[in-house]
Amino acid sequence: MNTAYLAKQTLLRQHTYRVTLYLLLFTGCAIMLLPFFWMVMTSLKEESEVLRMPPQWIPKDWQWINYVKAWNVAPFGRYFFNSFVIAIMTTIGEVITAILAAYAFAKMRFFGKNVIFAVLLGTLMIPGEMLLIPNYVTITRLGWYNRYEALIIPWLASVFAIFLLRQFFRSIPDELQDAARIDGCSRIRFLWQIVVPLSKPAIMTVALLKFLGSWNAFLWVLIMTSSESMRTVPVGLSLFSSEVGTAYEQLMAASVLAIIPVLILFLFTQKQFIQGVARTGIK
Numbered sequence: 160m161n162t163a164y165l166a167k168q169t170l171l172r173q174h175t176y177r178v179t180l181y182l183l184l185f186t187g188c189a190i191m192l193l194p195f196f197w198m199v200m201t202s203l204k205e206e207s208e209v210l211r212m213p214p215q216w217i218p219k220d221w222q223w224i225n226y227v228k229a230w231n232v233a234p235f236g237r238y239f240f241n242s243f244v245i246a247i248m249t250t251i252g253e254v255i256t257a258i259l260a261a262y263a264f265a266k267m268r269f270f271g272k273n274v275i276f277a278v279l280l281g282t283l284m285i286p287g288e289m290l291l292i293p294n295y296v297t298i299t300r301l302g303w304y305n306r307y308e309a310l311i312i313p314w315l316a317s318v319f320a321i322f323l324l325r326q327f328f329r330s331i332p333d334e335l336q337d338a339a340r341i342d343g344c345s346r347i348r349f350l351w352q353i354v355v356p357l358s359k360p361a362i363m364t365v366a367l368l369k370f371l372g373s374w375n376a377f378l379w380v381l382i383m384t385s386s387e388s389m390r391t392v393p394v395g396l397s398l399f400s401s402e403v404g405t406a407y408e409q410l411m412a413a414s415v416l417a418i419i420p421v422l423i424l425f426l427f428t429q430k431q432f433i434q435g436v437a438r439t440g441i442k
Contacts, residue, residue, distance in 0.1 A: 204222060261320075
């Protein structure tokens with residue numbers, strides 16, 4: 160009798176725990192999705208409904224024309240092209256440099272390795288705003304102002320990406336490298352044919368984070384460009400705000416268009432992204 164009662168109590172506690180957990184997760188999910196839901200709904204409202212109080216969540220007449228108007232406000236086709244070119248080039252460049260540097264710090268022995276790595280990690284504590292002026296002076300003296308070089312080359316390396324991949328490369332047994340060296344495999348061949356395939360989740364994580372960061376870059380692009388032909392999507396969104404006010408419905412429509420490529424990219428790479436974050440211990 161007591162055993163059956165205890166079993167029922169245990170089962171009841173388990174169900175209560177699961178229900179509570181699911182309610183908390185559902186609440187957190189709803190809170191996270193609420194701004195995106197508001198953005199999409201606002202993009203379909205009329206101008207008179209945007210700032211109405213109390214707020215009107217669902218528009219009466221869905222204004223799909225807002226997307227057409229937002230696209231025609233500025234050369235968004237060119238903005239998207241620039242964003243894709245910059246994001247793809249910086250992502251490829253950072254992945255290559257991070258793989259090479261991370262392998263050197265994880266698997267190679269050379270004088271001052273730990274000191275150099277500690278110095279690199281120390282640079283992460285320098286606020287990026289402090290580097291804007293010296294970087295701007297350097298770029299202008301090189302003659303790269305308002306050119307793709309200014310938007311791509313300074314971002315081809317990342318200390319955080321090197322650190323992330325180094326942590327993953329260190330988990331690969333050294334016995335694999337010793338066996339490969341005995342069989343006559345060079346370091347470069349071992350890196351690209353063994354280490355890189357084993358590290359796809361971490362590499363995909365680095366690539367996704369870099370693509371997202373480049374796609375959302377605003378301040379550096381705003382400073383280093385002066386013509387419409389070199390601007391990107393985040394800078395283009397600022398055109399909807401002026402001295403006479405902000406066209407919120409068009410701004411939200413343009414914002415929805417801006418997040419679609421990133422959302423699609425994440426949907427296709429979410430498995431590798433989650434594995435990379437979990438295996439490298441980044442919380």
